[in-house]
Amino acid sequence: MPNRSQIQARAAMMRVRFEAAGAQVVDPPLLQPAETLLDLYGEDIRARAYVTSDALRGEQMLRPDFTLPVVQMHMREGAEPARYTYSGEVFRRQEHDPDRANEYVQVGYEVFDRDDPAGADAEVFSLFALQLRGLPLRAATGDIGILIAAVEGLRTTDRRKAALMRHLWRPRRFRTLLDRFAGRRPAPEQRDALLDTAEPLATDAPMIGKRRKAEIEARIDALREDRAAPPISDNELVGLETLLNVRETMPFALEQLRDVAVDLPQITPALDRLEARVAALQARGVDVGRLDFEASYGRTSMEYYDGFVFGFYAEGRPDLPPVATGGRYDALTRRLGNGAEIPAIGGVIRPDLMLEIEEATQ
Amino acid sequence: MSLKLGVPSKGRLMDKTFAWFDKRGITLSRSGSDREYAGKVEGIDGVSLILLSAGEIPRELAAGRIHLGVTGIDLVHEKLPRWEQQVEEISQLGFGKADLIIAAPACWVDVDTLDDLDAAAAAFRKTHGHRLRIATKYHRLVREFLTDAGVADYTLVDSQGATEGTVMNETAEAIADITSTGETLRANHLKILSDGLILQSQATLWRSRVAKCDAEDKDVLTALLDRLT
Numbered sequence: 001m002p003n004r005s006q007i008q009a010r011a012a013m014m015r016v017r018f019e020a021a022g023a024q025v026v027d028p029p030l031l032q033p034a035e036t037l038l039d040l041y042g043e044d045i046r047a048r049a050y051v052t053s054d055a056l057r058g059e060q061m062l063r064p065d066f067t068l069p070v071v072q073m074h075m076r077e078g079a080e081p082a083r084y085t086y087s088g089e090v091f092r093r094q095e096h097d098p099d100r101a102n103e104y105v106q107v108g109y110e111v112f113d114r115d116d117p118a119g120a121d122a123e124v125f126s127l128f129a130l131q132l133r134g135l136p137l138r139a140a141t142g143d144i145g146i147l148i149a150a151v152e153g154l155r156t157t158d159r160r161k162a163a164l165m166r167h168l169w170r171p172r173r174f175r176t177l178l179d180r181f182a183g184r185r186p187a188p189e190q191r192d193a194l195l196d197t198a199e200p201l202a203t204d205a206p207m208i209g210k211r212r213k214a215e216i217e218a219r220i221d222a223l224r225e226d227r228a229a230p231p232i233s234d235n236e237l238v239g240l241e242t243l244l245n246v247r248e249t250m251p252f253a254l255e256q257l258r259d260v261a262v263d264l265p266q267i268t269p270a271l272d273r274l275e276a277r278v279a280a281l282q283a284r285g286v287d288v289g290r291l292d293f294e295a296s297y298g299r300t301s302m303e304y305y306d307g308f309v310f311g312f313y314a315e316g317r318p319d320l321p322p323v324a325t326g327g328r329y330d331a332l333t334r335r336l337g338n339g340a341e342i343p344a345i346g347g348v349i350r351p352d353l354m355l356e357i358e359e360a361t362q
Numbered sequence: 363m364s365l366k367l368g369v370p371s372k373g374r375l376m377d378k379t380f381a382w383f384d385k386r387g388i389t390l391s392r393s394g395s396d397r398e399y400a401g402k403v404e405g406i407d408g409v410s411l412i413l414l415s416a417g418e419i420p421r422e423l424a425a426g427r428i429h430l431g432v433t434g435i436d437l438v439h440e441k442l443p444r445w446e447q448q449v450e451e452i453s454q455l456g457f458g459k460a461d462l463i464i465a466a467p468a469c470w471v472d473v474d475t476l477d478d479l480d481a482a483a484a485a486f487r488k489t490h491g492h493r494l495r496i497a498t499k500y501h502r503l504v505r506e507f508l509t510d511a512g513v514a515d516y517t518l519v520d521s522q523g524a525t526e527g528t529v530m531n532e533t534a535e536a537i538a539d540i541t542s543t544g545e546t547l548r549a550n551h552l553k554i555l556s557d558g559l560i561l562q563s564q565a566t567l568w569r570s571r572v573a574k575c576d577a578e579d580k581d582v583l584t585a586l587l588d589r590l591t
Contacts, residue, residue, distance in 0.1 A: 043518055190474040194471060205469040206551055208551050
């Protein structure tokens with residue numbers, strides 16, 4: 001196993017390479033205010049991050065990643081365009097697998113650039129591929145933006161679309177909702193009974209709690225409206241299912257997705273962006289003909305990615321977490337930007353895993 | 363050395379545990395006054411009684427400071443991640459039965475399932491600017507249960523007692539707590555979600571997998587478990 005100084009040395013070396021690519025070194029604090037993280041990820045983050053507190057500043061978290069503080073810093077004071085690099089420890093609670101590290105080093109690279117998103121996607125991916133060159137790794141790519149476009153363009157109610165968008169990153173729940181909205185799965189029994197009652201709010205129970213009567217009424221109205229709305233069409237449902245199952249090398253994936261766009265024309269702009277990315281990757285010497293693309297890739301990881309996503313995995317070592325991951329997070333800059341926004345993409349590499357794989361292959 | 367048995371130090375749980383052992387020919391008792399947390403064991407040699415708060419027994423088992431302990435399934439599952447590797451379930455004792463459940467105000471006629479709770483949470487967050495709060499002391503179990511069910515936009519707030527009152531006091535919108543008869547829930551105008559059962563618990567005898575045993579302890583343990591199971 002690599003020791004700490006070997007890992008730090010490797011991290012420093014990679015950071016220097018990112019600097020040579022034009023990045024400015026940043027060093028966010030280890031302790032991050034818990035509020036922003038909780039607001040963004042909700043209760044789930046408590047299962048993943050260490051929380052501590054003092055009477056003065058309240059709850060703080062040991063940084064579970066760098067992206068969030070780097071985005072906050074950029075939105076506060078960054079010039080445009082900007083490239084940042086960093087290296088240091090991140091901390092992740094591990095309650096199920098004692099073999100997974102709860103503290104490890106990440107080296108990262110983030111690009112904030114308005115002009116050429118496809119170029120920035122290709123820049124980050126090819127820089128990562130270069131840093132990882134020679135290791136027996138498999139790259140996986142995807143694009144959350146295509147799925148988002150597909151959902152946003154469905155011919156159904158805004159409420160249904162919002163519900164699907166909310167659960168884009170929870171595939172099982174997404175599936176349940178989709179089946180229900182398409183009329184393939186009945187609504188819960190009790191719900192029908194409630195909506196059939198003339199006065200659903202007639203109850204002996206006293207009104208208690210902060211959720212007021214008007215909110216309950218509003219939800220019943222929404223449920224009634226939803227029951228009256230026509231189901232999502234078979235065409236669109238089949239289109240979505242086909243889309244989610246696309247798993248091919250990049251050029252073939254694009255071809256299959258163009259076929260899907262016959263039923264789901266709303267994904268065409270996202271596919272144009274994918275095509276531009278393929279060209280930009282090619283221009284940087286990436287062998288796209290052998291690069292895997294999965295339309296569902298990235299759906300179970302952190303919620304902030306909303307475009308191009310990628311990861312590098314050790315061949316024949318399914319026990320290891322990915323050696324590198326990254327993606328586009330335009331919407332995150334909007335949420336943390338107080339009205340400002342900028343297209344952004346970045347990723348992280350784990351030097352400890354690189355060294356472990358190198359040792360094993362020697 | 364002797365074999366250490368940890369038992370809840372007060373209340374009905376202690377009395378019923380004592381009765382359960384008594385039925386199997388082993389008499390547990392508190393020595394000295396009612397206020398003194400020392401105990402004695404009659405009917406078998408080589409066993410010493412440790413009186414502890416039921417909430418501390420999982421930790422003591424996992425640390426190997428006691429060999430056997432009586433406490434609820436809920437507490438073991440909540441406090442010991444990967445509990446199967448740290449303790450072994452010897453016997454469920456048939457009392458202290460309670461369910462860990464999610465409950466919401468009975469006036470929420472539109473909320474019957476976790477599916478409804480999730481939808482209500484989304485709307486609540488939009489209206490009030492903060493997440494729907496669920497009061498509980500079972501943070502890990504509740505979080506895992508809700509994550510698995512795909513509920514979002516909620517937050518857990520810690521409540522170590524009188525949890526049923528938090529909704530009326532508007533410090534939480536829903537609760538996750540232990541109930542046996544549902545009486546307290548009804549009195550506080552709460553209802554259990556129809557798919558809101560997280561865990562069925564009861565008082566259980568556990569064996570620590572990590573407590574050190576010398577040869578003598580092992581013999582005593584075998585003899586004791588023979589009598590108990």
